[in-house]
Amino acid sequence: MVRPSSLKLPNKFLRKHRKWPLSPYKTKWHRNLNQQQAMQALKQAAERTTSAPPQENPSKHQQHHLLSTLIHSFNTYNCHPTPSAYHLVIKTLATTSQFHHIPPVLDHLEQVEKFETPECVFAELIGIYGNADKLREAVELFYGIPKFRCVPSVYSLNSLLSVLCGRSEGLRMVPQVLVKSQRMNIRVEESTFRILIGALCKIRRVGYAIELMNCVINDGYDIDVRICSLILSSLCEQNDMPSDAVMGFVKIMGKQGFSPGMIDYSTLIRFLVKKGKGVQALDILNTMKVEGIKPDIVCYTMVLHGVITEGHYERADEFGELSRMRVLLKEMGQKGVESNFRTYRIMLEGLVSKGEIIEASVLLEEMLERRFCTSRCATVDEVVLGLCQRGFTCKAVELVQKLVDKNVAPGAMAWEALLLSSGSKLTFSETILTGLVKVEPQTIAPI
Structure with missing residues (x-):
């Protein structure tokens, strides 16, 4: 019979010679800790090296101190x-x-x-x-x-x-x-081409930069907006660069999907004015408005200077009036005078009467954003008609869509203009136009 007390006695032999397996997690933990401590010692030495004054003739030991x-x-x-x-x-x-x-x-x-x-x-x-x-x-x-x-x-x-x-x-x-x-x-990759094209533009080898960009496009890469902007800026910096070449580049890149930004348009306007193409610069300004980019005072000033320099005083008078109108609105806001529907309507009718359809369409969209246009008026139809007559049919469709979304019903003249111009110029899907025509009457504000 085994005594109970003997079961409680420890086996000193087994305890002494037993080999417990070493946990891999414990080994990894110790290794990481050791590496952290070694790294800390190295950092302290690096800090001392950085803060120490330079020596003229360091010894060989000091040369390899950090290593x-x-x-x-x-x-x-x-x-x-x-x-x-x-x-x-x-x-x-x-x-x-x-x-x-x-x-x-x-x-x-x-x-x-x-x-x-x-x-x-x-x-x-x-x-x-x-x-x-x-x-x-x-x-x-x-x-x-x-x-x-x-x-x-x-x-x-x-x-x-x-x-x-x-x-x-x-x-x-x-x-x-x-x-x-x-x-x-x-x-x-595309980033590599961007570096190379930037270097070519920097050394005024813009022709090679354009050739390289064409190779990038032919290889199936998407057009890079930054590359196009860089090349456009470099082209405009060339004093002997013909304006037709620059505009041709913009047109070709536009077909590839390049949409100029505010800086690109400003660069282009400055170049055209410098070349004595003030009226062409005015066209670019109008294109900016069509694209939904609001020109700043610098663009207006450059275009105005270009138009006056070329002797188009009548165009300049109209353009100065537009600038003053914008300045007046800004001053009214600064003085706490809020613009209302009547203010905008007077401005809208004035723009349409002078044939400034692009400016009028921009103002009309601003009215829609501020909910100042809650019902149809004849001036709205004239804006849509004017856009169609000038070849901006797509812009007209977008404007009509915004009008309908804001519960404003265009009149028969606007719809007729859209339908007549859609045959050869409309690039949007026909279902969009059809959907606009078939808007339910109860969803549109009464005429």
């Missing part, structure tokens, strides 16, 4: 260095202008470490080399990225191209870099 600290710190905590540790060392050396200390760090990273080095380390160092005017070092680093167990991509290529394209010396290296990047199996 030695990196190795010693991680050995002390019995862990392997991390990519972040090398990144910190390289950034610190670059910040303190110790570029001649960077190659030993890279050599150690290449020959000793086994991890895959993140590409961001090299992309950032390429930019640092570029800012320090070390273009050769930047190119050599880019070529050597695969040696660090890293697959280079368009990310590092764009970093290098941005550096090279910023200097005339670097521009001469670009063709060789592009050829080499193909051998490195790097596929260029």
Whole structure:
């Protein structure tokens, strides 16, 4: 019979020789902790290096101080260095202008470490080399990225191209870099073309920039608004550039889906006025209004100057009146005088009477937004008719749609104008126009 007390006695032999399995989670936790402690020691050394005054003749030990600290710190905590540790060392050396200390760090990273080095380390160092005017070092680093167990991509290529394209010396290296990047199996992207086109525009090789952009479009890339704006700005900066060439570029890009913005229109107006094409600049101003872009006072002033310079005083008088009207409205608002339906209606009728249909359509949309147009009037029909007669049928359809959405019924004259012009010029779906005509009578305000 076994005594109960014997069951409670510990087995010292088993306790001494038993081997418990080591938890992998505990090992990973300890490793991370050790790496954090080693990294903290390295950061403290980097801070001391950054704050220390520069020495004229540093000793060999001081030259490799940070690299030695990196190795010693991680050995002390019995862990392997991390990519972040090398990144910190390289950034610190670059910040303190110790570029001649960077190659030993890279050599150690290449020959000793086994991890895959993140590409961001090299992309950032390429930019640092570029800012320090070390273009050769930047190119050599880019070529050597695969040696660090890293697959280079368009990310590092764009970093290098941005550096090279910023200097005339670097521009001469670009063709060789592009050829080499193909051998490195790097596929260029739209962002790469943007950098190259920007460089071509900067050195006034706009023709080559346009050819390159056409290649981009032919390769199936979507048109880039920033690229188009950059080329348009470069074209307008050329003193010997004919206005027909610039307008032709805008027309072609418009077919590709390019919609100029406020800055693009301002650039174009300034160019046309400079070329003595004030009336053409006035057309551009009207196009802005059709596109829903409100010109600022600078655009108005430039166009007014251009029209007067060409001797079109009658057009200038009408255009000065429009500008004063806008200024008057602004002053009324600043003085606390709120505009009402009667104010806008007087302005609308004045614009239509002078044939300023584009300006009238913009004002009418503003009235709709402010709910100042709650019922149909003959002036509204005249605006729709005027848009159709000037070839802006699509704009007329959009305006009618907005009128219907705001519970305002266009008259028979407006519908007739739309139907007559829709045969050859309407680009919207016919179902849209049909739907507008068949709006239920009870949903429209009474005439």
